[in-house]
Amino acid sequence: MDKNAVQDLQSEDRLKLKAIYNEYRTEFLNFGKRYNLNEDDLSDVYQEAFLALRKLAIKGTLDDVKSSMKTYLFGICKFKIYDVLKRKKVKIPYEAKLHVVEEEIQEIEIDREPPLTEKQSLLRNYFKELGEKCQQVLTMYYYRGLNIKEIVEEGGYGNENVVKAQKSRCLKTLRELCNG
Amino acid sequence: MNQETLLQKYLQGKLAKTEQQEFDALLKSDPEFRNEVEFHSDVNRAISAEEDEKFMKILSDFESEAREKKTEISKFPTKWLVAASIALLVGITYFFTTYQNTTSHDLYVQNFKPYRNVTHPIIRGDQLNDIKTQAFSEYNKGEYKKSVQLFTELYASEKEPYYLFYKANALIQLDRAEEAVPLLNKHLETQDSLTNKTYWYLAMAYLQLDDMVQAKQALNSVVERNAYNAQKAKQLLDAL
Numbered sequence: 001m002d003k004n005a006v007q008d009l010q011s012e013d014r015l016k017l018k019a020i021y022n023e024y025r026t027e028f029l030n031f032g033k034r035y036n037l038n039e040d041d042l043s044d045v046y047q048e049a050f051l052a053l054r055k056l057a058i059k060g061t062l063d064d065v066k067s068s069m070k071t072y073l074f075g076i077c078k079f080k081i082y083d084v085l086k087r088k089k090v091k092i093p094y095e096a097k098l099h100v101v102e103e104e105i106q107e108i109e110i111d112r113e114p115p116l117t118e119k120q121s122l123l124r125n126y127f128k129e130l131g132e133k134c135q136q137v138l139t140m141y142y143y144r145g146l147n148i149k150e151i152v153e154e155g156g157y158g159n160e161n162v163v164k165a166q167k168s169r170c171l172k173t174l175r176e177l178c179n180g
Numbered sequence: 181m182n183q184e185t186l187l188q189k190y191l192q193g194k195l196a197k198t199e200q201q202e203f204d205a206l207l208k209s210d211p212e213f214r215n216e217v218e219f220h221s222d223v224n225r226a227i228s229a230e231e232d233e234k235f236m237k238i239l240s241d242f243e244s245e246a247r248e249k250k251t252e253i254s255k256f257p258t259k260w261l262v263a264a265s266i267a268l269l270v271g272i273t274y275f276f277t278t279y280q281n282t283t284s285h286d287l288y289v290q291n292f293k294p295y296r297n298v299t300h301p302i303i304r305g306d307q308l309n310d311i312k313t314q315a316f317s318e319y320n321k322g323e324y325k326k327s328v329q330l331f332t333e334l335y336a337s338e339k340e341p342y343y344l345f346y347k348a349n350a351l352i353q354l355d356r357a358e359e360a361v362p363l364l365n366k367h368l369e370t371q372d373s374l375t376n377k378t379y380w381y382l383a384m385a386y387l388q389l390d391d392m393v394q395a396k397q398a399l400n401s402v403v404e405r406n407a408y409n410a411q412k413a414k415q416l417l418d419a420l
Contacts, residue, residue, distance in 0.1 A: 014238070021242045038390065047239040051232060059193060116229055123226035142224045143231045145192045174223060 001065045001072065009057040009069075010144075021050060024070050028077060031105075035081050045084060049076040052110045058144055067106075075108035082107070119178070126177040134170035141167060183213060190217065191224050264320060316346075324350035341370035349381060357388035377408035383416075396420060 008016040025046060032042040053073050056062050065072055116124065127135065136155065140146045146154060151163045186203050189195045195203055206213045315330035328350045335343035344367040348360040364382045368375060383398035399420075402413035 017238070018242050018245075021239065022246055025243075025246055043243050047236060047243065050239055051235055054235070055232075113228075116225065117222070120222050120226045120229070123222055124230050127223075127226055127230060138223070138227055139231055141188075142191065142220075142227045145188075147188065171223070175219070 001062050001067070001069050003063075005069050006057050006062050009054050009062075017054075020069075024073055027070075028074060031074060032077070032081065035085065037081065037084060041084055042081075045077055045080045049073055049080050049110075052076050052080075060145075071105065072108060074105045076110055078105055078107045079109055122178065123174065126174055129177070130170060130173060133166065134173070137163060137166050138170055183216070187217060187220055191220060261320060319346060319350060322353075324353045328354070341367050341372050342374050345374045345378060345381075348385070352381065352385050352388060355388065357385040360385045361389070376405075379405065379407050380409045380413065383413065392420065 005020065009020055011017070025043075028046050029039060029042050032045065037045070050073065053062075053069075053076060062069075062072070067075075127138070130138070137151060140151045140154060141148075148160050148163050148167075151157065152160055155163070157163050157166075181199060181202060183206065186195070186199060186206070189199060190203055207217060311330060311334060315327050315334055318324075318330060319327035328347055331343045331347035331350065334340070335347065344363045348363040348367065351357065351360040351363070361382065364378050364385060367378050368382075379398055379401040383395050383402060386392075386395035386398055396417065399413045399417050402408070403410050403417065
């Protein structure tokens with residue numbers, strides 16, 4: 001997969017993300033029409049798939065993927081479409097032509113995330129109560145999977161010790177909120 | 181490998197096979213480590229849920245921006261607007277070369293003449309001229325909301341069928357195709373120079389409403405009558 005595109009997808013750069021979002025959007029909406037879903041359903045699917053793709057990019061899973069970003073994204077979309085169809089109990093129209101297209105795009109399965117446990121919901125609320133700096137450092141560490149060194153560079157911190165101290169302070173606060 | 185690195189790799193799902201074994205062994209033997217893993221996993225999941233939601237909001241912004249853009253790019257009357265602009269340009273050039281000493285008011289009146297000529301050829305009376313000019317000027321500028329109001333007034337007083345046609349066009353532009361459909365149907369009952377084009381816009385309105393059955397019917401009418409945009413209609417029908 002195009003390394004630059006994957007990098008853009010990982011980034012926080014709104015313009016770059018929007019460019020990728022728009023690059024495949026129209027084509028997907030056309031592609032998705034054959035499944036008898038309306039534009040709102042399809043754009044929901046597209047957004048969920050886009051999020052899933054970004055998380056895979058962040059995780060580094062996409063680096064070794066051979067297929068193009070579009071094919072991969074559409075594969076996730078397809079997986080999500082079947083979910084929606086199942087939920088809505090819609091029968092998939094079967095046409096010979098459709099069948100051919102179906103084979104072109106490989107369905108890509110994405111783990112369904114279980115709902116938050118009670119403790120996790122609480123943690124989420126406490127996390128939102130933390131200061132901006134704390135949220136930033138924890139997000140970089142947990143969500144974006146950056147290590148301390150990368151956080152120093154990305155966040156413009158003085159050195160690794162500053163980040164380490166900040167991170168453990170924030171986690172301590174979270175722990176206290178949980179236990180308190 | 182130290183515990184913290186193991187933990188981070190675990191959270192990222194990046195443990196290699198031997199590291200996984202090391203991790204599992206620690207998890208079994210060290211209750212404190214087990215507690216740590218549980219806490220960090222929970223924090224990880226909580227932040228994930230929060231960040232996912234934030235990102236979904238960004239995506240839904242992208243989506244609405246993309247949809248707005250689609251309605252901004254006018255789907256059809258551009259052809260006429262282009263024609264009008266060219267006519268306007270020719271008119272202005274002609275005007276400047278012919279009458280050097282014109283007032284801005286003269287220029288204003290003159291400016292709109294080419295456009296009137298394109299859309300509705302004969303205009304009599306200054307009073308009418310002004311509302312009409314205003315209506316078509318708003319229409320031309322893309323101020324469709326204002327032009328809808330003016331066309332409504334104009335149609336009420338003059339009963340000229342072509343106002344129905346333009347009002348419908350403006351409504352389609354405003355994503356209000358459901359209001360445009362009855363107007364276009366009414367316009368079809370009359371016969372004027374624009375009737376030929378009405379089937380096409382009726383199809384466009386139905387397309388916007390996602391009413392495939394009616395859209396196809398309208399497109400078929402376009403093709404059968406060899407009306408305005410018959411070629412395009414045929415292509416669309418093939419694609420549908």
